[in-house]
Amino acid sequence: MTPTNPKIDFFSDEERVAVVIPCFKVVAHILEVIQGIGPDIWRIYVVDDACPEGSGAHVKMHACDPRVHVLTHDANKGVGGAVMTGYAAAISDGASIIVKVDGDGQMDPCLIPLFIDPILAGEADYTKGNRFFDLEQVQSMPKMRLFGNAVLSLIAKLSTGYWDLFDPTNGYTAIHRDVAKLLPLDRISQRYFFETDILFRLNTLRAVAIDIPMEAKYGAEVSNLKISEIIGEFLFKHARNFAKRIFYNYYLRNMSLASIELPVGILLLSFGILFGGNHWLQSLSNGLPTSAGTVMLSALPVLTGIQLIMAFLGYDIAAVPSRPRHLKRRRAQSTDGQNK
16 A cells, blocks of 8 residues: 555555644654654644644754645644544545544554544544553553543533543544534644543533543653643533534434433422422421421432432433444535435
8 A cells, every 4th residue: 555656646545544643842852753654544634733833844954755735833723623624624634534633742643544444444433542541551651641631521421422442632533524614624623622522522422432442552752741740621622512412413313312311300300409408408497307397308309309310320321422423424414415
């Protein structure tokens, strides 16, 4: 599959795998990352996100690989904005699968085939790395980063609807062109939340996303992500995306028993807590015990509400997308072509 002449495109349509590398303060590692990308990759998009070190110019000067295309931002947009720029260029140029790899050397380019094979096999629309799969390797991760990612992973299951995924902030990903085209690239979060934001939007598209076990490399590189600085922003955006996802999937596009279970469960739980709490405070102030009837009238709505919410969560977990979206589009396009 390796072209003998870089000016001639020997790649078939489904073999046009593009790699997007967002660059910000990664001059010390970017050339090594590019050199590690195998010959089976069609194009490499290096996105200089107004890097103060001049990553784009550095790559242009020292990288001899003809597959490399350098894209430059006049102003810093954030890692999400840089990746979306790379996505747009790859889609426009005709890439079939787009892989995102960081430029700091933490992601082994040799793992790229593991990310694209499930997409080529029709098993997934989107693949992402999971650094938590191997418990032995987890011990080598920085403790603060491990804790932060574990907490965010649990919250992300609620907001994205992908209950079978872990490590949602992992930036090693691959996506099929037909699904990437459906993403609103200009509305996806431009900062560090973009990986989780993409998952939320993929769920509303009913795209199949799967984890790819991988090992992260932690060397002398310095991460630009500070958990303490983004935790508040992440929590707010998770809550917003959860509300949007529930509205889109359970009320706007579809209605089911789960659509009733959630609001009724929340109302009953809220009533039970407020009613019981109010009478408990009155009992404390009056020094009188609460009657058994009042206790039951508080406990019953709470227990019923919890049951209904748990039933909704069970339905939501079972509703994780399982049929790849890009295969549906391909069949539809094939059928349209035959009809014409």
